[in-house]
Amino acid sequence: MRLRPQQEEKLRDIGRVRHAIRLGYHHGQDDLYYRDHFDLTFWRQAGSDFYPPSADQLLREGGECPVPGGRFLEFSCSRFPEAVLWLPFNGGLLLSCDALQYWGSWRGCNWCGRCLLRFAGMRSGMQVVPAWRLRMGSRGRHPWQGLQKDFQRLLKLPFLHFLAAHGEFCADNAHEAVFTAVNRAFPKLKGAA
Structure with a gap:
């Protein structure tokens, strides 16, 4: 998301921006602007090309991470590239x-936005987003089986x-909230602790 010029100045005051990371396939409309404007290293997964630019560095599980100690x-198993950063x-x-979202309240959403979120199955608290699960599940008999395995790995x-x-x-209790959300989204998930 593109910042207002005043917010960009505040960002520059914090320090030099060196990296930008795209975690979701359907995001990135302003990534090209940030890469060119800040002369940074742009990270994304292979195939995450819904928006330009191409990756300066490929994001890979087990690969390099721009944040020391991060992974x-x-x-x-999702239809489109998506990742999380720990x-x-x-x-x-x-x-x-x-994939995962936490909504403590609907502040900042107008009436129409609140209605659309609720219509899409969103609720307050932590959740595996229903629309994301439908869009990202594989085709076939067990469309979420692969996603279940990915969430098992995430919970570790x-x-x-x-x-x-x-x-x-x-803050402070996110793992428990994610555990509950994953078990609600995939009730037959085994060994998710």
């Missing part, structure tokens, strides 16, 4: 794009905090 987890700071921070990461491209920051 990527890719949704290996950072080891302050008990662990999980960053997501669309130690994290206390969570932030996504949508919603709000979830």
Whole structure:
């Protein structure tokens, strides 16, 4: 998302922006602007080409990460590329794009937006987004079986905090909230602890 010029100045005041990371396939409309404007290294998964630019560095599970100690987890069974980024700071921070979202309230959403979110199956709290699950599940008899395995791997990461491209920051109890959301989305998921 493109910042207003005043916010861009505040970002520059913090320090030099060196990297931008695309975690979700359907995001990135302003990535080209940021790469060119800040002369940064742009990371994305192979095949995450819904928007330009091409990757300066490919995001791979088990591969390099621009944040020391951080690591990527890719949704290996989704129809479109999506990943999360785990950072080891302050008990662990999980960053997501669309797959997981935390909505503490509907502040900041207008009436129409609130209605559309609710119509799409969104609720307050942590959730595996219903529309994301439908769009990303594989075709066939068991469309979410692969996604279940990806969430099992995600739940093995130690994290206390969570932030996504949508919603709000979830502090201190994020792993428990994600565990509950995953079990609600995939009730037959085994060994998700």
